[in-house]
Amino acid sequence: MEDIYSSCTLCPRRCRADRYSGTGFCGTGAAVIAAKAYLHQWEEPCISYRNGAGTVFFSGCSLHCCYCQNNEISNLLKGKMLTPRQLADVFLSLRDKGADNIELVTPTHFVPDIIKALDMVKHKLGIPVIYNTGGYELAETIDMLKGYIDIYMPDIKYFSPEVSARYSYAADYFEYASQAVKAMTEQAGELEYNSEGGLISGTVIRHLVLPGQRHDSMKIIGWIAENIPREKALVSIMGQYTPFEFVREKYPELSRRITKMEYNSVLRRAEELGIEGFSQERRSASEKYVPDFDMSGLF
Numbered sequence: 001m002e003d004i005y006s007s008c009t010l011c012p013r014r015c016r017a018d019r020y021s022g023t024g025f026c027g028t029g030a031a032v033i034a035a036k037a038y039l040h041q042w043e044e045p046c047i048s049y050r051n052g053a054g055t056v057f058f059s060g061c062s063l064h065c066c067y068c069q070n071n072e073i074s075n076l077l078k079g080k081m082l083t084p085r086q087l088a089d090v091f092l093s094l095r096d097k098g099a100d101n102i103e104l105v106t107p108t109h110f111v112p113d114i115i116k117a118l119d120m121v122k123h124k125l126g127i128p129v130i131y132n133t134g135g136y137e138l139a140e141t142i143d144m145l146k147g148y149i150d151i152y153m154p155d156i157k158y159f160s161p162e163v164s165a166r167y168s169y170a171a172d173y174f175e176y177a178s179q180a181v182k183a184m185t186e187q188a189g190e191l192e193y194n195s196e197g198g199l200i201s202g203t204v205i206r207h208l209v210l211p212g213q214r215h216d217s218m219k220i221i222g223w224i225a226e227n228i229p230r231e232k233a234l235v236s237i238m239g240q241y242t243p244f245e246f247v248r249e250k251y252p253e254l255s256r257r258i259t260k261m262e263y264n265s266v267l268r269r270a271e272e273l274g275i276e277g278f279s280q281e282r283r284s285a286s287e288k289y290v291p292d293f294d295m296s297g298l299f
């Protein structure tokens with residue numbers, strides 16, 4: 001594989017940073033940094049269906065959403081450096097603990113090392129590998145993952161360029177996310193389940209409804225209904241947006257939870273369009289659901 005880290009173009013920022021000597025917008029150099037690896041019980045029921053997803057949280061992020069609940073690792077880079085061999089061993093150890101799958105969270109900026117780690121152990125895992133991403137991806141990077149990823153779990157966060165520019169410094173977010181999600185659904189193919197109801201292939205598109213943005217949410221739902229085949233993707237509509245202290249001053253409109261009316265109107269739109277998937281209780285909107293990044297499960 002070409003050495004992408006020396007002039008990085010892994011995500012739509014295309015910084016061309018030399019990550020051996022510095023960092024790009026994602027804040028990370030060429031070594032994988034991860035903040036936690038554990039069995040995560042609270043993903044969608046087809047993802048955490050028995051013992052929990054074998055989740056690995058990577059540090060750094062190419063989006064930097066202003067309301068990020070994982071700020072400690074996405075911006076502050078809390079975590080531990082891992083070689084591809086150590087990362088492969090983390091995957092094996094999660095499997096040995098009974099993980100339902102291996103779930104890679106915010107993996108985009110480490111794709112080359114993740115591929116190296118999966119080359120070492122993918123054949124031994126015997127459980128699906130999930131790519132859980134904020135959706136700001138290049139279709140070319142998704143193509144590199146062919147044969148390594150069984151299930152894609154992308155967010156589609158925004159439709160409007162104004163909203164994505166304001167909250168994630170990415171006016172071109174939807175332009176890239178929409179193409180990447182099409183590439184993911186094509187690559188992962190139809191939704192397939194094991195005998196226990198666990199998803200083994202396909203795509204789960206997630207969308208978090210933001211305060212004041214239900215019309216943007218409905219446009220996303222409309223786009224999914226028109227562009228993504230029903231047999232290839234489930235849609236998870238999330239209502240647990242949590243207003244953190246740090247957004248209140250600069251983004252006062254984000255300093256509240258979403259209302260029941262906002263959430264239900266998005267769910268109703270999905271129902272009208274025959275979209276299948278999951279909804280999530282608004283009452284789970286609480287800071288206590290933010291994971292504790294204590295580096296457990298890493299070497």
Ligand code: SF4
Pocket residue numbers: 008009010011012013014015016017019023024025026027028061062108109
């Ligand atoms: S992965 Fe990081 S360094 Fe590479 S293009 Fe994206 S933001 Fe820049």
